[in-house]
Amino acid sequence: MEKRVITYIDGFNLYFGLKSKGWRKYYWLNLYELSKKLIKQEQSLVKVKYFTARIEMPDDKRKRQLQFLEALETLKQIDLFYGKYLSTTMICRNCGSRWLKSNEKETDVNIAIEILTDAIQDNFDTALIISGDSDLSPAIRRTKQLFPDKRIISVFPPNRVSNELQNVVDGYFVLSENKIKSSLFPDKIIKPDGFILHKPIEWN
16 A cells, blocks of 8 residues: 655745755746655655745735745645744844844744644655754654654755754655756646746746
């Protein structure tokens, strides 16, 4: 019998990993195709869960993110989970100048909830977690304590390796450029309603 796999993807952790390598050309990424390339022959990919937050500014980045999210929504195998993107006014102590600092919230909590819930409901045999966020360690550790037969594998985005995660999972590896670049969406995607999504030109 094939072993069931669910992939949990930390959207911003993956994005900043790609950005750190200068891999803007890989942002238009089909996460279902990528997940299929990460499983073994005796495994079956039953679901991909993608965790992110909608950004509000600047407007050009917001529009590019919206295009990408709409592309993901064309894939029935992917569930999207949204956290919050909060902007805080920062003040320089020396000169008094102000600026907005934006932070994504709730992704690690949402991932932790889904992993533990899926383990309780026996929805997977193996969980692949695409993230290098060490804040996930307590949830992984607890899941392993309750369900020692469930395998949890860390898949680190580029430049996002976490020693803490390595210590609590059953295995780990880093996403390779070959797997990423062979998992891109086509430049044009036709939605069921006939609307055409275009890869942002800034991502070429």
